[in-house]
Amino acid sequence: MREMPPDYAPVANEGYNAYLGSIYKKDAPVGTPTGHFLFDLKPHHLNGGGTAHGGLIMSLLDTSCGATVAQLVGASGSTVSFNCDFLDGVQVGARLEIAARVTQKTKTVAFVEGQLMKDGNVLATARGIWRIFPERASA
Amino acid sequence: MSDDDLESALKNARPPEGYKPSRQRGPFTSHNGPLFYKYEGDKLWQGFRALERHTNSHGILHGGMLMAFADGVLASAVYLETKARAVTLRMNSDFVAMARPGEWIEGTAEVTRAGREVAFVEGRIMAGDRLIFTATGVFKLFRRDKRG
Amino acid sequence: MSSHLKPLPPAREVAAPPGYEIMTLFDPFEAFVGPFFDKRVPQDGPGFDGKGELWASFFIDERHVNTQGICHGGMLMSFADATLGIIAWRINNQNPSVTLSMQTNFLKAGRIGDLVEVRPRLERKASGILFASGSFEVNGEPLFTATSLWKLKKPS
Numbered sequence: 386m387r388e389m390p391p392d393y394a395p396v397a398n399e400g401y402n403a404y405l406g407s408i409y410k411k412d413a414p415v416g417t418p419t420g421h422f423l424f425d426l427k428p429h430h431l432n433g434g435g436t437a438h439g440g441l442i443m444s445l446l447d448t449s450c451g452a453t454v455a456q457l458v459g460a461s462g463s464t465v466s467f468n469c470d471f472l473d474g475v476q477v478g479a480r481l482e483i484a485a486r487v488t489q490k491t492k493t494v495a496f497v498e499g500q501l502m503k504d505g506n507v508l509a510t511a512r513g514i515w516r517i518f519p520e521r522a523s524a
Numbered sequence: 525m526s527d528d529d530l531e532s533a534l535k536n537a538r539p540p541e542g543y544k545p546s547r548q549r550g551p552f553t554s555h556n557g558p559l560f561y562k563y564e565g566d567k568l569w570q571g572f573r574a575l576e577r578h579t580n581s582h583g584i585l586h587g588g589m590l591m592a593f594a595d596g597v598l599a600s601a602v603y604l605e606t607k608a609r610a611v612t613l614r615m616n617s618d619f620v621a622m623a624r625p626g627e628w629i630e631g632t633a634e635v636t637r638a639g640r641e642v643a644f645v646e647g648r649i650m651a652g653d654r655l656i657f658t659a660t661g662v663f664k665l666f667r668r669d670k671r672g
Numbered sequence: 673m674s675s676h677l678k679p680l681p682p683a684r685e686v687a688a689p690p691g692y693e694i695m696t697l698f699d700p701f702e703a704f705v706g707p708f709f710d711k712r713v714p715q716d717g718p719g720f721d722g723k724g725e726l727w728a729s730f731f732i733d734e735r736h737v738n739t740q741g742i743c744h745g746g747m748l749m750s751f752a753d754a755t756l757g758i759i760a761w762r763i764n765n766q767n768p769s770v771t772l773s774m775q776t777n778f779l780k781a782g783r784i785g786d787l788v789e790v791r792p793r794l795e796r797k798a799s800g801i802l803f804a805s806g807s808f809e810v811n812g813e814p815l816f817t818a819t820s821l822w823k824l825k826k827p828s
Contacts, residue, residue, distance in 0.1 A: 611770075613801065613819050613821055614773055614775075616773075616775055641800060641801075642772060642801075642823065643824065660773075662772055662773050662821060664798075664801065
């Protein structure tokens, strides 16, 4: 297994995310509206056809988009709505990249877009709306 | 809308430079718009002038108008990419910000993947430099060379 | 037919709630986050295939929650992909299908011990395309909703 780059660290690495396997997030200061993530696909993430399960793909995009909201506002929010399109399948052994971007933020909600890629090819895209809790936010 | 009314509406819309009227649209779109288009390289932009009749009771641009416009923006991008007749299977909409009458509303879309049977497309709609709406769509393709 | 697929044991043993049986799973990821449960209840309606209303469920446990003890959205979406996929799988004569698109809304927080139940609904099957949706409930209260679009693959 390839090592993760030094400027990446596990994100939201408890409970469900820890159970799935770590998603690594690239360091970025609070207030940054974009996030970059890496994840290594293992056999227990697959469906019966031998490609990544749709539920796993949505889990990765949900966590990555949510972590990008948290990075922007300085506190975690919660997913209100999440939509995912599945463009292509991906097989075990792959290192997946996820790029997420907050496109709009108000006091109480954030709109986020995410792309899941392998070797630069987009495999899934997602858009979601997060609720922000202004009393928790630090930025 | 009669031809005279359409011509007058096209004139009153005061499109920004580069936009030309879309005259070949279906009755629904001509009546709602009128719409304009321009190319930036290969990229097609479509636009319309937001009017009172496009608003809701809050005086802001109606969500239904935005979705109807967006559906056409997505469909045009799919056609330009695939040259296939296509119908919308789904469109998902995010209402990112408000727009008001008087503003020029314009949108463009990109096909993220086109297979034999379906195409995925993403679009965005702006009011000036403000992003007001995003949509993703899945279209079913009817390719002429496909059997069965 | 994918009859060569072997049923997989779920990652942990959890007793099925009354009326339900443990769902047979073929996807490693579903076995990893499962078990799931299912039942057919003809009294509730004919179901998508005339064999009685299909119900599916799972218990939220500590593997499924985030730091606040709330069920992770990813887990609910995984369960939605699995259970709406049952319809695609059955309608397509147990040939594979792929999720093209899924839209979800998170209405409430799910907590450890909650039984999340859904009656997956077939909205329409067109040529090669299927629409399915579900309202996911805890004690009859909506927790999460999903609509989905599937591409039905032909037998290889």
